[in-house]
Amino acid sequence: MTRIEEILQKDEFTKSELVELLKADGGDRKKIFEKAAAVKKQYVGNKVYFRGLIEFSNICAKNCYYCGIRSGNKKLTRYYVTEAEVLEAVKYAYENKYASLVIQAGERSNKKFTTTITNLLHKINELTNNEMGITLSLGEQSEETLIQWREAGARRYLLRIEASNPELYRKLHPDNKTHDYTTRLNALHLLRKTGYQVGTGVMIGLPFQTLDDLADDLLFFKEFDIDMAGMGPYIEHEDTPLYQYRHLLMSKKERFDLSLKMVALLRIMMKDINIAATTAMQTLDKMGREKAIKVGSNIIMPNLTPVKYRDSYLLYEDKPCIDEEASECKNCLEARIHISGDEIGYGEWGDSLHFKKRKK
Ligand code: 5AD
Ligand code: SF4
Ligand code: FES
Secondary structure, three states: OOOOHHHHHOOOOOHHHHHHHHHHHHHHHHHHHHHHHHHOOOOOOOEEEEEEEEEEEEOOOOOOOOOOOOOOOOOOOOOOOOOHHHHHHHHHHHOOOOOOEEEEOOOOHHHHHHHHHHHHHHHHHHHHOOOOOEEOOOOOOHHHHHHHHHHHHHHEEEEEEEEEHHHHHHHHHOOHHOOHHHHHHHHHHHHHHHHEEEOOEEHHHEOOOOOHHHHHHHHHHHHOOEHHHHHHHHOOOOOOHHHHHHHOOOHHHHHHHHHHHHHHHHHHHHHOEEEEHHHHHHOOOOOHHHHHHHHHOEEOOOEEHHHHHHOOOOOOOOOOOOOOOOOHHHHHHHHHHHOOEEEEOOOOOOOOOHHHHHHO
């Protein structure tokens, strides 16, 4: 038995074992993927669930060094999708049995914004008979706001920790009150407290990031006992401060391979959570999402943002699905998931099994 096979016989890994696993290649890497695929099959089955994604607004109060829609990027036209447009996208999702939605936007916490979201949630639920599983991805918010949105029908929340190492986090964000690691961590705890299914994640292949950091990220997810994860490769964007460090980056292929391994290892470590096959995976590899589904992902987020806004929501370079209408992405993903050997859980919420078990 090889060293990697020996490690894989266990379900709990130490940090140094995780680093070894993250370094594995060739036949060893294949072993990791095989184990992850088997765990996925046994614990969450072969269904992939759709979360129709509405990129509600690219207006953001923050200035993260890596992100294309940071407030400091003056080259962008800022937008918000109108209520009528959101409801039209929701109607499409509902009629096509997507069962779940994600509403994502730049981070804002003023009263006008939080109330707009609350009203939108009510309208969505009215339109869809409360049948949509709604996920929010709207950044750090107060407990009061989170409760308000929860009461208006949101059930899940995605808030990536981005990097669980506070020192790395600091290098990726301005050093000020609005970009504080401890505040972000507290925001994650608030999500748990207010009853959401909690999702988090990190970017992979960031400048200054080490394999030790990534091993710690995986242990952080486990320790926090997350319900959902969304991780993907870091992809540089020309109009961001981090772009100047692009010479430090791994090749795109290496970043993709490492991301795939992170998905597989997380599946082995946290067998019954929901793991997204992210758009960033697709950006670095034409078959990126299919590969992620094969080694552990069970969630995919077809884009429902009206096409006219799409090129204003470029968090990173070469983001796919900029011109494709919702129906084109639907057909495309159906084919891709079919190729992966999975099926789509149409009409099912596909809530995190991990969350359901903890609730019992
Ligand atoms: N590359 C990859 N992912 C990025 N995000 C933001 N900028 C980038 C980038 N350059 C991710 C962050 C954020 C999510 C909405 O998009 O992790 O949480
Ligand atoms: Fe705003 Fe999120 Fe981009 Fe940071 S990563 S600048 S919070 S949209
Ligand atoms: Fe949008 Fe393939 S998912 S075109």
